[in-house]
Amino acid sequence: MEKQNKRISLSEAAALVKDGSTLSFSGFTIWRRPMALVFELIRQKRRHLHLLEVNGGPQTEFLVGAGCVDIWESCWVGHELYGKYGANLSRKVGNKEMIVEDYSHAEMTFRFAAAAAGMPFAACQSAMGTDIHNPEYDMLGRAGRRDGSDPRISRSKYQFMDDPFYGGGQYSLVPAAKVDVAVLSVQQVGEEGTVRVRGQYYTDPEVARAADLTIAIAEEIVPEEYLRRESDRNTIASFEVDYIVECPWNAHPTGMFGAYDVDGDFLRDFYQKTRTQEGFDAFAEEWIYGHDHLSYLEKLGFERTLRLKANTALNFSTNVKRGQ
Amino acid sequence: MTSLHDYAAPEDYNLADLMTCAASREVNDNEIVFAGTGMPMVAIMLAQKTHAPNLKLIFEAGTLDGRPPELPTSVGDARCEMGASRSSGLYDAFAIAQRGYVDLGFLGGAEVDEYGNVNTTVIGDYLNPELRLTGSGGNPDINSFASRTVFIMVHEKRRFTPNVSYITSPGWRVKKWPSGEWVHRRELYGAAFRGGPSAVISTAGVFRFDEESGRIYLDTCHPGKTPEEIRDLCHFELDISRVSGDTLPPTRHELHLIHDVLDPEQIFIPKVKK
Numbered sequence: 001m002e003k004q005n006k007r008i009s010l011s012e013a014a015a016l017v018k019d020g021s022t023l024s025f026s027g028f029t030i031w032r033r034p035m036a037l038v039f040e041l042i043r044q045k046r047r048h049l050h051l052l053e054v055n056g057g058p059q060t061e062f063l064v065g066a067g068c069v070d071i072w073e074s075c076w077v078g079h080e081l082y083g084k085y086g087a088n089l090s091r092k093v094g095n096k097e098m099i100v101e102d103y104s105h106a107e108m109t110f111r112f113a114a115a116a117a118g119m120p121f122a123a124c125q126s127a128m129g130t131d132i133h134n135p136e137y138d139m140l141g142r143a144g145r146r147d148g149s150d151p152r153i154s155r156s157k158y159q160f161m162d163d164p165f166y167g168g169g170q171y172s173l174v175p176a177a178k179v180d181v182a183v184l185s186v187q188q189v190g191e192e193g194t195v196r197v198r199g200q201y202y203t204d205p206e207v208a209r210a211a212d213l214t215i216a217i218a219e220e221i222v223p224e225e226y227l228r229r230e231s232d233r234n235t236i237a238s239f240e241v242d243y244i245v246e247c248p249w250n251a252h253p254t255g256m257f258g259a260y261d262v263d264g265d266f267l268r269d270f271y272q273k274t275r276t277q278e279g280f281d282a283f284a285e286e287w288i289y290g291h292d293h294l295s296y297l298e299k300l301g302f303e304r305t306l307r308l309k310a311n312t313a314l315n316f317s318t319n320v321k322r323g324q
Numbered sequence: 325m326t327s328l329h330d331y332a333a334p335e336d337y338n339l340a341d342l343m344t345c346a347a348s349r350e351v352n353d354n355e356i357v358f359a360g361t362g363m364p365m366v367a368i369m370l371a372q373k374t375h376a377p378n379l380k381l382i383f384e385a386g387t388l389d390g391r392p393p394e395l396p397t398s399v400g401d402a403r404c405e406m407g408a409s410r411s412s413g414l415y416d417a418f419a420i421a422q423r424g425y426v427d428l429g430f431l432g433g434a435e436v437d438e439y440g441n442v443n444t445t446v447i448g449d450y451l452n453p454e455l456r457l458t459g460s461g462g463n464p465d466i467n468s469f470a471s472r473t474v475f476i477m478v479h480e481k482r483r484f485t486p487n488v489s490y491i492t493s494p495g496w497r498v499k500k501w502p503s504g505e506w507v508h509r510r511e512l513y514g515a516a517f518r519g520g521p522s523a524v525i526s527t528a529g530v531f532r533f534d535e536e537s538g539r540i541y542l543d544t545c546h547p548g549k550t551p552e553e554i555r556d557l558c559h560f561e562l563d564i565s566r567v568s569g570d571t572l573p574p575t576r577h578e579l580h581l582i583h584d585v586l587d588p589e590q591i592f593i594p595k596v597k598k
Binding site: 029075107125166168264315 | 398418450454458512515
């Protein structure tokens with residue numbers, strides 16, 4: 001019997017995300033986001049996505065700006081020091097063009113950990129007494145979406161209960177983050193799907209395991225045998241990953257530990273130019289539509305990519321000007 | 325003879341220096357501190373290099389006991405893990421915090437009320453927002469889990485308000501759901517109660533909280549400001565009866581560490597323009 005071939009192209013990977021899919025990503029704010037796949041989803045005009053994210057970032061802003069997203073459940077969106085908040089999400093939620101459901105960061109983390117362990121919910125003690133727990137602000141509930149008809153939307157946003165075992169006071173129960181597809185952006189994946197993340201692995205292990213279908217987009221596909229020589233350094237097991245894509249620079253403009261830095265100029269430019277829908281459309285016309293990943297990289301050019309390229313001893317670039 | 329431990333002259337430091345040093349002095353040695361991006365990172369690393377050499381630093385993205393040789397630009401930065409005890413992920417960072425390891429967290433906010441409830445989510449009505457901000461991030465988590473929380477904020481009258489637009493992060497008096505009645509934080513958190521906001525460092529002064537009443541009061545005024553001026557910069561009734569003096573200026577040694585060692589690129593802390 002021949003071994004299963006998990007390798008697919010970027011556009012094939014994007015086609016696995018259907019209209020209406022519940023979707024999540026690897027990474028943290030402006031680090032290791034599968035941007036090349038996000039741009040491909042925008043080119044393929046994916047609609048009605050339900051994003052469940054531990055935290056948002058440029059990937060959220062691009063998908064929201066392009067009109068791909070109906071629901072965003074998360075806790076934060078912005079571009080760190082390159083853009084104060086998510087201007088596209090802010091505009092769309094102001095216009096009531098999408099639903100935003102707020103949880104806290106730890107709650108989102110524990111929601112994914114619960115889903116990753118096959119549990120229906122997690123119990124936690126965070127954010128108690130805040131408006132995050134205000135029942136008036138259950139936005140999916142207000143929209144009538146908690147009737148059980150969508151298997152990805154829990155029947156309530158929170159439940160509260162007293163610790164039944166140790167008398168430890170009130171806990172909030174948060175629903176497991178059940179997702180259709182997780183897309184990871186990582187440094188290395190083996191031919192059979194073993195993932196080795198370098199640097200902080202954020203919530204990648206939980207997100208990969210929570211999803212029904214997991215796609216790993218890697219800077220390079222390497223021989224499985226190479227990764228299995230030191231299996232203690234690997235992050236996600238082969239069978240947790242369904243498809244693999246080789247795509248260097250796939251996280252740009254976000255950063256990739258050991259490979260390239262965050263492109264702060266790009267993010268600042270994006271943030272400043274996409275306050276309006278017209279601004280977003282023009283930006284997408286320039287950088288996304290009519291491009292594929294190769295022509296995107298050609299447009300970026302050598303000067304920019306070489307500047308961002310990480311020093312392999314330090315894992316960050318020594319050529320990026322930081323600060324004033 | 326001048327010493328590096330002398331306080332700097334007013335023309336040799338700016339507000340960012342003063343606030344960074346005030347924040348740094350909130351840290352005690354041997355504490356486990358949760359650091360967010362920006363000025364808090366500089367403040368904590370400053371404490372690490374001065375009076376708190378044994379503090380342990382946690383970055384939300386997964387770095388445990390970090391000792392970055394160079395200032396990270398965000399907690400996801402590749403610089404975070406270099407020199408750390410362990411590089412992991414958010415599940416570890418938040419589980420450790422909920423477990424009760426964290427003594428102190430530094431956070432920011434767009435609005436604060438007199439009980440230390442902080443908003444980072446929205447300006448205006450949540451259901452009809454004027455401006456949607458970043459959202460909570462880890463602000464309520466760190467604030468719920470840590471024994472003490474210090475907020476660093478820009479001081480504008482509209483930001484110091486009796487009613488924040490949205491309670492993102494819990495203060496000393498909070499809402500008990502589902503009814504929404506106001507209760508002391510201790511009552512709601514029960515066995516999980518560890519403390520709450522201990523200080524707000526604004527661009528005008530340093531504020532603290534009376535744990536029993538939960539109310540904010542002015543502790544120190546930044547040099548050049550009077551208690552009355554600061555009271556007029558708050559929409560709520562500010563208690564100025566407990567002012568202990570002026571906020572202590574940076575020492576020359578602290579300024580050297582901030583500008584020559586920690587943030588020479590002026591990523592977060594600009595230098596005095598001369």
